[in-house]
Amino acid sequence: MRAARLSPGGTPRTPRGRADSAAFPGTPRTPARISALRLPSARIAIVILTLIAVATAFGAVLAPQSPLAIDPGALFQGPSPRHLLGTDYLGRDELSRLLAGTRLSVATALEAVGIGLVLGAPLGIGCVFVGRWFDFAANRVADALMTLPYLFFAVAVTAALGNGLVQAMLPVGLLLAPGYFRITRAATLEFGRAQYVEAATLLGASKPYLIRVHVLRKVLPTITVTTATLTGAALLSVSFLTFLGIGVQPPTPTWGGVLSSDLNYLNLAPWAPFIPGALIAVTVGALNALADAFRDRAGAGTLALPELTSPEASAAASTVPGTGGPVTSEEVADAA
């Protein structure tokens, strides 16, 4: 419904129409990323993410007080002009700790997403162009990785590699890779079989040219949406790992760490955990909203990220009769 809204030029803009025009360089079009930003939800998300980015870059400088300064005279205080978000069990300023903790939390989330992107996306494109054996092997590796529950695996890896946030996010990145791999492969399969690609192949286009000109451009929106979603997932993982005390030494502030220390004193300050909790939720929500807005606008060409489940899932999904109506005669015959 949204996709059929009029573009600034006044012509009805359908996803199909845009995909066609993109095949002919020089045809004017409104990039999906620009029209997506016109949605109110996307605007709010961008404002939130900009604030988070500022906190990531300058958090430690912006913090009104030292995040480590202990004040025994001001334990468990509620919000006040001096401590805008109150103080924790050592009298440390909650706002300062959250601001100072943003960089570590966001940077390690981006580390995991970066690892996932670099490992997963090129392999996903490669699968379609290299050959069937490669496709088979890469898919089995992705399936195997998907059986490892990632937070569990992340904690296990810190047992082997040492207790550090960088080490802990390495496996999270590794386990995000199958997500990128699947979605990129699916998108590449879809676009790689288009008639114009066939035509280009017949005209003698090389594989690198095909990938660069015809595939990469089409797959990029999908990768962008996936990145937004997976960054949210990675941020949740970081928060949870730091919440468990993995990867950081106690005085260092992180979002999850603040949450965890607040949780120990629920009887004294029951409202305190909601501040870091809300911060995490709002940031992840903004990333999801941005992904949704972009997906809405990019239309049919953008695939949704599939559930991170085993290979059997997709097989079962295809064998269960879909949403559409009664059992067909084919299915009856098949079952009999």
Added chain:
Amino acid sequence: MLARLGGGLAVLIPIVVLSTFITYSLGALSNSDPAATILGQDAATPAAVAHLNHVLGLDRPLLVQYGDWLSRAVRGNLGASYFTQIPVAQSIGQRLPVDLSIAILAVLLGALLGGVAGTLAALRRGRWFDRGVTIACSAVSTLPAFVVGIILVVVFAVGAHLLPANGYVPLAAGTTGPWLAHIILPALALSLQLAADVARQLRTSLVGVLEQNYVTGARVRGLPFRRILFRHALRNAAGPALVIVGNDFPVMLAGAVAAEAVFSLPGLGQLLLQAAQNRDIPVVQGLLLIVSGFVVVVNLVVNVTLSVLYRTEGVSA
């Protein structure tokens, strides 16, 4: 059914071999020297370390060690903790019921909540209830389970003193009350995400099914609406939602491990955290093997059951 199961198993073999190998390699990746750790600083002479490494089998090639470990694991022997000497299988066996209770209850709650909300939203499409469900689903999907858990603790345990905030009581014969009271909050925290997914999926497919000709046909024939909804529409619309429920069960098990942290439950997650801190590699490997094995087996069973169930039901409908 058997052929389907066999086919599924054949595909699983390379997956299981790979994921167990990754799990086992964790030990080799760590440059911690278990023999030196076990012996302690004073007793760790080079000769003693070499001897203990030989006893533990750590001086053999990695692939040999892996094969040995896997063949023993298949027979239920996961080795023993480096530190406590307690068999890993025993520690896991003691703690698994905690996570299983939470995961199973969470799946039931999620399916129930999501099913009711999704059905009502589809029936009242476009009205306030539908919008409410949609908004609630979006809100829930941005809230991580451990934050939901904290909210529940604050509201029900700290605020209202209705339920215990932490701890676990095993299920004893005759009394389910204390057991349920201790796991209901973690299960509820975990179930909301599933409920949101199910509600969204069910609403979409039910709206589609209710517009089908055979539903109109049933109405024209004068069948009571309740009968149309349950016998015709829901039966056909529930498929994708059921797939979500089935596939979420293993995810729930991993989630239960997360919920333990918030509710201080003595489950697999706490065992893992302890083992990771002590670099107790056999415990970590055993846990990872059990949990990922569980994911694989439950996925297989759920998917085979769903596909078989759906075929036969479809024919009889």
